[in-house]
Amino acid sequence: MALRHRDIIAKVADRENLHTKPTKAQLTKPLLTRRPALDELSNKLNAAQPATTKHDPVKDSKAVKVTKPPKKADPVPKSYSVHQLETIIDPDADSKNEPQMVTEYLADIYNYLLELEEKYPIRKNFLEDHKSTPRMRAILVNWLVQVSSNFTLCLETLHMCVSIVDRYLQDNPQVDGKTLQLVGTAALLVACKYEEMYLPELKDFVYICDNTFCKREILKMEMSILISLKHELGKPLSIHFLRRYSKVAQVELQHHNLAKYLLELALINHTMSSIKPSLQAAAACCLSMAILNNLSCPSKAWTATLVHYTAYKYSDFKNVVQKLASILLTAETSKHQYVQSKYAESKYSKISTNPKLKGHLVRKLAEPSPKA
Structure with a gap:
């Protein structure tokens, strides 16, 4: 036993704080390092290396569930208004760089004219x-x-x-x-x-x-x-609206002349005075395109672009189109012939003499609608 005990003591004698019996504390002398001379100094400094620790990856005890990617949602169908906007043509695209055309204010000007015509009704x-x-x-x-x-x-x-x-x-x-x-x-x-x-x-x-x-x-x-009139002379006129509508519709000169002819015929008829000028212009523009383009119905001439820029649908002035067709059909037999002779001149494309003005469409529209 004594020998065995002695072997164990010998093996662990060099371990710190391990003594077989109480002894006096042993003092160790501090180690003295030699300071280098001035000529031994260099520009290289020994920077202390940062301590790094190794982390073992943590294993998740729970099993990861693999989920299937969600199915792609079906595309949302475009609304009717979006489809309509895709077919709208900008009539002022060629004049945006012309300051005198004031294209950035056209919408405000048009809305102001609509307000003014409501202010001065007949x-x-x-x-x-x-x-x-x-x-x-x-x-x-x-x-x-x-x-x-x-x-x-x-x-x-x-x-x-x-x-x-x-x-x-x-x-x-x-x-x-x-x-x-x-x-x-x-x-x-x-x-x-x-x-x-x-x-x-x-x-x-x-x-x-x-x-x-x-x-x-x-x-x-x-x-x-x-x-x-209280010096208030700014009531909008049908010719003001017609010039704008003709540009929006991008019509030819003969279409515009026919629309002007219809509006001047309307001046003679007192029943047209109570109709708003903007509606008269819309009806004249629509009817002129329908007549000269040989359309079966005037509503086909009123495009999405015209609806967008005029804020009128065809149903808003359908009855005005019928009135203009009736006036046009009776213009030849009217006692007041100067408007007709005026638009028979070449500068107005001789539009009042066009045989299409007596065509099937005009006669059909001029017929009184059956009462319900």
Whole structure:
């Protein structure tokens, strides 16, 4: 046993803090390191290596479930409005770099015109209980068309003149046949001052009346008109809307001339005065395309682009198209022929003489719809 104990002690004698019996603490002298001389110093410094620890990967005791990737969802079908937007053509794409075309403000301008036409409505049957009859008004408008053509006035002047006459007659039922021509002459003078750059002289207006009225009477009526209308002359006209619609539809010149012809025929008919100018322009533009393009129904001419830029569907002005077709069909037999002779000139493509204006489509639309 003693030998065995001695062997064990010998094997572990060099271990720290292991003693066979209590002894005095043994002190170890600190190790002295030699400091290098100045010439032995170098630029290389022994940087301490960072301590690194090895981590054994942790094994997950739980089994990982393999899930199948989810099935791809079916694509969401596009809505009708998206399909419609894909077919819309930008009519102002070629004029975006032209500052005078103000393309960035066109939508605001159009919406403002729509608000203005709501502000100045003409009542239905505004000539009821009136001293001036629809026949007198038709004679006056036919004469105004002739005068504006002789003076080579722009179409806006003519349309504005008739608009002023209707607004004045609506508020002044006492106007009779004797003063109706004076109202028309003064209204034409106001419209010329508003629209024309070079307007006829006052003596020219006296001349066209065959000296029936003097300068003083014309100026007095002009003042009466301005007071009655409260100097508010900015009512939109159908020709304003038509110019925009024709550009949106990208029509040819003959289509635009036919639409203008329809609107001037509408000026003579007093029942058209109560219809908003924007609707009249939409109906004229649509009907002109349907007639000249030999379409079976005018609704086919009213494209998604026109719906987008005009905010009107065909159903909104369908009855106006029927009224214009009826007016067009009876234009040849009407007593007021100056509009027809005017648009028979070559500068208007002789559109009033086109045989398509008496075609099957016009006759079909002019037929009165059966009452339910």
